[in-house]
Amino acid sequence: MMEGEELPGLLVNEVGGMHGILHDHVEFLKKHFCLITMKEFLESEKNLRKKVQAIYLWWHKPVIDKDLLQSLPNLKVIANSGVGMDHLDLKLIASFGVKMANAPRAVSSSTADTGMALLLASARRLVEGYHVAISPGMEYCEADFLGVEVTGATLGIIGMGSIGYKIALRAKAFEMKILYHNRTRRKEQEEQAVGAIYCEKLDDLLCQADFVMVVVSLTPQTHKLIGKREMELMKPTATLVNISRGAVVDQEALVIALRTGVIRAAALDVTYPEPLPRDHPLLKLKNVIITPHLGIKTDKATRMITEEAVENILAALTGLPMPSEVLPS
Numbered sequence: 607m608m609e610g611e612e613l614p615g616l617l618v619n620e621v622g623g624m625h626g627i628l629h630d631h632v633e634f635l636k637k638h639f640c641l642i643t644m645k646e647f648l649e650s651e652k653n654l655r656k657k658v659q660a661i662y663l664w665w666h667k668p669v670i671d672k673d674l675l676q677s678l679p680n681l682k683v684i685a686n687s688g689v690g691m692d693h694l695d696l697k698l699i700a701s702f703g704v705k706m707a708n709a710p711r712a713v714s715s716s717t718a719d720t721g722m723a724l725l726l727a728s729a730r731r732l733v734e735g736y737h738v739a740i741s742p743g744m745e746y747c748e749a750d751f752l753g754v755e756v757t758g759a760t761l762g763i764i765g766m767g768s769i770g771y772k773i774a775l776r777a778k779a780f781e782m783k784i785l786y787h788n789r790t791r792r793k794e795q796e797e798q799a800v801g802a803i804y805c806e807k808l809d810d811l812l813c814q815a816d817f818v819m820v821v822v823s824l825t826p827q828t829h830k831l832i833g834k835r836e837m838e839l840m841k842p843t844a845t846l847v848n849i850s851r852g853a854v855v856d857q858e859a860l861v862i863a864l865r866t867g868v869i870r871a872a873a874l875d876v877t878y879p880e881p882l883p884r885d886h887p888l889l890k891l892k893n894v895i896i897t898p899h900l901g902i903k904t905d906k907a908t909r910m911i912t913e914e915a916v917e918n919i920l921a922a923l924t925g926l927p928m929p930s931e932v933l934p935s
């Protein structure tokens with residue numbers, strides 16, 4: 607950028623709030639872009655609209671639809687603050703000649719950590735234990751308040767992309783036996799490095815695993831991938847952990863499976879909708895842990911996401927290859 611040259615306009619939903627970029631990232635973004643919030647954009651004259659060359663989505667916002675795309679004649683690229691792109695109509699965006707990027711490098715470690723945290727918390731009943739510890743007048747802990755052992759248990763990972771693989775690395779340290787199911791098999795050295803065994807058939811993984819971790823992206827092929835039949839294939843002592851998207855699991859079937867002991871427990875960072883309505887049956891079951899989509903939410907990961915977004919946007923605006931371009935399939 608030459609001195610005096612105008613910075614390209616970057617549209618963001620808002621600063622702060624649930625769907626706004628983090629206050630701490632503003633200065634960094636302003637080094638490269640002229641930041642425009644949706645509020646400013648909606649109140650603006652056409653001039654400001656013409657300035658927008660990029661959009662940085664935070665937590666799925668702003669919503670990208672035909673109207674918005676039509677109103678941005680100079681839009682070149684949209685960067686997403688995460689890896690899942692299921693909230694975007696990639697074909698529609700591409701039809702406007704707009705490029706897209708996600709942030710796979712930034713999110714994989716923090717999301718894998720979230721998966722392991724949920725697995726451990728569910729296995730050892732940490733949330734129930736916390737409630738025991740803070741209940742007034744409660745005897746400390748009943749002798750039969752027992753969890754299940756993680757060390758040596760079998761973990762089935764569904765989706766062995768970079769997040770799935772990082773979960774395998776963590777599980778290895780817990781001496782877990784690791785099975786995985788993925789569209790494509792990993793290289794032999796990669797499997798050996800974590801001691802992972804490939805299950806070509808999902809059913810083979812489901813019936814052997816003590817913990818099933820769902821890490822696939824949500825696509826028409828993975829929608830309700832884990833339904834009644836799949837839960838019935840799981841061991842009654844097994845735990846389902848979902849860190850991908852709520853809709854990969856059939857939630858109605860899950861409620862029944864958890865109520866009737868088809869499976870032992872579930873730990874969910876994702877649901878549909880998010881958040882669940884306060885009277886949702888999943889919120890009433892003792893054998894469920896639910897977290898509010900915390901997957902990527904660490905200080906370091908969010909900073910890296912913004913850095914990855916900037917890298918992608920600048921590449922797109924200068925005609926260079928984008929490190930994490932996403933193409934419509």
Ligand SMILES: O=CC(=O)O
Nearest residue numbers: 688689690713901
């Ligand atoms: O949900 C988190 C992500 O898509 O990375």
